[in-house]
Amino acid sequence: MQVLQVQLEVGPDPAEVGRARRWARSRLAGSGIGDDEPLAETLILLISELVTNAVVHTGCPAVLRMLFGGPGVRVEVADASDRGPARRQAAGDETNGRGLELVDGLADRWGWQREGAGKRIWCEVDCAEKAPSGGASGGPSKIHPSNREPHVYL
Numbered sequence: 001m002q003v004l005q006v007q008l009e010v011g012p013d014p015a016e017v018g019r020a021r022r023w024a025r026s027r028l029a030g031s032g033i034g035d036d037e038p039l040a041e042t043l044i045l046l047i048s049e050l051v052t053n054a055v056v057h058t059g060c061p062a063v064l065r066m067l068f069g070g071p072g073v074r075v076e077v078a079d080a081s082d083r084g085p086a087r088r089q090a091a092g093d094e095t096n097g098r099g100l101e102l103v104d105g106l107a108d109r110w111g112w113q114r115e116g117a118g119k120r121i122w123c124e125v126d127c128a129e130k131a132p133s134g135g136a137s138g139g140p141s142k143i144h145p146s147n148r149e150p151h152v153y154l
Helices: 016-030 038-058 099-106
Strands: 004-010 062-068 072-079 109-115 118-126
Touching: 004 016, 004 038, 016 038, 016 062, 038 062, 038 072, 038 099, 038 118, 099 118
Parallel strands: none
Antiparallel strands: 004 062, 062 072, 072 118, 109 118
16 A cells, blocks of 8 residues: 655744645645545644644644545644643633544544654544444444554555
8 A cells, every 4th residue: 555645844833723724735635635525624623733732832843744545544743842742621611722622523543652852643534434333343443642553654
């Protein structure tokens, strides 16, 4: 199986999040995933959340990677901070603190791992139609944050 990897360096500025979304949309379109497809919207939201977390919570530059060719699309954001992602409990009227909840709800799998002096947060969204719950697989497909990676893309 051939895997295509594209990446974008993101500066430590919140304005970079919009640039990352525009870049990702063009790469998705180039891979055959149309702007109007639900998969594209899901991936753009995931990218927005992961890049925002890297930029806002670390103040460090980051690298956004998208990998095409596996069972779906894999998104990775690597940064130089050694602090792992921390899930927050946002109050009902707070405008921040729900990013990892969104990632958990939208991605089929996600997690993080240390990488050099920093870390890499990743998520995957399957392209194929999902089997109805309780099907032959017998269980949920979610993998919660850990140092495990279900797929290896080289």
